[in-house]
Structures are given as C-alpha cells and as structure tokens.
Amino acid sequence: MVAAELSQLVSPAATALTARIKARALELGFHKVGVVPAAPLSGERGRLEEWLRRGYHGEMSWMERDPERRTDPRQVMPGARSVVVVALNYFTPHEHTPDDPATGKISRYAWGDDYHDVVGGKLKELLAWIKAECPGAEGKACVDIQPLMDKAWAVRAGLGWIGKHTNLITREYGSWVFLGELLLTLELDYDTDVSEDHCGTCTLCIEACPTDAITEPYVVDSNRCISYATIELRAPDIPAEVAAKLDGWLYGCDTCQDVCPWNRFEQPTAETRFEPREGRVSADLAALLELTPDTYAARFRRSAIKRAKLAGLQRNARALKKNQGD
Ligand code: SF4
Numbered sequence: 001m002v003a004a005e006l007s008q009l010v011s012p013a014a015t016a017l018t019a020r021i022k023a024r025a026l027e028l029g030f031h032k033v034g035v036v037p038a039a040p041l042s043g044e045r046g047r048l049e050e051w052l053r054r055g056y057h058g059e060m061s062w063m064e065r066d067p068e069r070r071t072d073p074r075q076v077m078p079g080a081r082s083v084v085v086v087a088l089n090y091f092t093p094h095e096h097t098p099d100d101p102a103t104g105k106i107s108r109y110a111w112g113d114d115y116h117d118v119v120g121g122k123l124k125e126l127l128a129w130i131k132a133e134c135p136g137a138e139g140k141a142c143v144d145i146q147p148l149m150d151k152a153w154a155v156r157a158g159l160g161w162i163g164k165h166t167n168l169i170t171r172e173y174g175s176w177v178f179l180g181e182l183l184l185t186l187e188l189d190y191d192t193d194v195s196e197d198h199c200g201t202c203t204l205c206i207e208a209c210p211t212d213a214i215t216e217p218y219v220v221d222s223n224r225c226i227s228y229a230t231i232e233l234r235a236p237d238i239p240a241e242v243a244a245k246l247d248g249w250l251y252g253c254d255t256c257q258d259v260c261p262w263n264r265f266e267q268p269t270a271e272t273r274f275e276p277r278e279g280r281v282s283a284d285l286a287a288l289l290e291l292t293p294d295t296y297a298a299r300f301r302r303s304a305i306k307r308a309k310l311a312g313l314q315r316n317a318r319a320l321k322k323n324q325g326d
Contacts, residue, residue, distance in 0.1 A: 104250025
C-alpha cells in the first residue's frame, strides 16, 4: 500500500498525536521534524552495498556488518512502527583564522559540545514526554551510533535532500544540521512529501574538494576524504596523497559544505551548547603535540573530537607541520 493510501486510513487520534509530537519536538529545540513508517529502506540498501563493494568505506569495516539492521529499523527495535526524524541546526557565526600555519582547522560540527549528547538528550526528553502521554508506548533514541542511515531517513521524512557532497541539505539551514531518529511502537500520521534534489547543475563541492574525494555526484570515496583520514582512520600515518593536501584541516573538513550555495541560508542556532569552546575552532599544533592522555581528556571533555583519539589528533598535527616543512 502506498503512503498516500496509508494516510487515508490514519485515525484522527493518530493525526492529533503526530501533530503534538512534532510540536513538542520543536519546543525542545529541534529545527525540523518529520514522521515516516518504520519500513525497510530498500533502494538505499543497494546503494550502500555498491559503495561497500567498491571499498569506498576504507577501514570502516563496521559498515559492512548487519546490512539488514542498517536499512530496517525493526531490526534495531522490534515492534517499531514509526520513525520520528529530527534535524538540529548547529551553525554558529564564527570562522577559522585564515592562513595561520601555527594552528589546524577543526570541522564546525565539533566546535561545541558533542552532538551525541545534545541531540540524544533532546530525543530522550521527547521520548519521556511521549511515554507520559501514551502509557505503554515504547521507543528508542538513535544518534549516529545505532546502525541507522540518518540521511536516508531525513530525506524520506521530507527534511531535505542529499547533496552531491553526500551531506543532507535543508532549504532553511543548509547542511549545518545534526540528525537523529526516535523509533516508536506507535502508529502515527506519516509525512509523504519527500524532498526534491535542489543541487541542479551545480558542481562546486566536487570541484572544491582538495583531494577529489567526490568521485562522482553523490559518491564519496572515504579513502581520499580528509574527514575520514583525520577522524576515522586509525593508521599511524595519513596516506601521503591525502596528507599532502590537508589544506590546514586538523580534524574533519568542511570544504564541500563551505562552498555550497545552500549554506548561504545558514542561520545562527539558538542552541548555546554548540558555541565554540576555547581552542576548538582552530587548535594550536605545538600545544596539541604536548598533550598527555590526562591533559587531552580534560581539554576535549564532552567533545566529539575524542573520536580521533589522542594518537590520531597528534598524527594529524604532525602531518600539518610536515606540510609546512617543519
Ligand atoms: S555545492 Fe552544489 S552540487 Fe554540491 S551539494 Fe551544494 S548545491 Fe549540491
């Protein structure tokens, strides 16, 4: 049965509850919310498998595991009937210090508090509210860690489209959004307007990528991606062809998003926890190389940067210094 037919069978109570859940999500500070059935993502599974077959996931072997779980929310939470998909704008009006060779640039998403905590905390609050309103309802909050395909769910829920750089783009906030999902056992009234692709003939992100990691529109080869190399890769050295073109990036890379015309619509977020902490927009390379496990843990407490580990961050700092001939 197609979604349009399904929506005709939805009870007025489900429609009213869905509206209240969306209103509550917005009250909690989420900027966009959509609700879709917890049905498998069939088309996305084929694309994921082709991407894996090409080896574009690099050393992220965990991505090969459980394709069923990655594409079917009922495998993540048995009994799930609905997926509430949320987006949280994280843009703050700060910029990297241009051309300061003593520092390395940090990706915008990691300037403030760890998004897992912020988005996850809000989703848990939403779930608690739903449980209080609907005794017997069960749910599961998912932020990046669980094997769900966030961007595919956001497209299905009408939050935005996946750009040629493979990030989700919203019309209102550009691509500076974190995504999360709440799986629910409740039957709700579903959004049926999937966002159209508004990239058009633009290819700015493909042209701007320092390492040509966008091998074709909508396909990124992680092996060439600065974000992958500086965050996920656990090797003692960054591959030479990527290391030579880091373009000053210490942790992550925003180049494809910085050039995207849709990010002209960026708006400062009201979420103060995303305001940059000291030394988190650009970090002093020499100071990073002096960090010990204890000082590293204290400096990056509650930060997504911990994903790279101390060894990874110092490896990245050494690569940047080497590019400067140091
Ligand atoms: S830079 Fe252009 S092609 Fe790339 S994601 Fe943005 S609009 Fe799409």
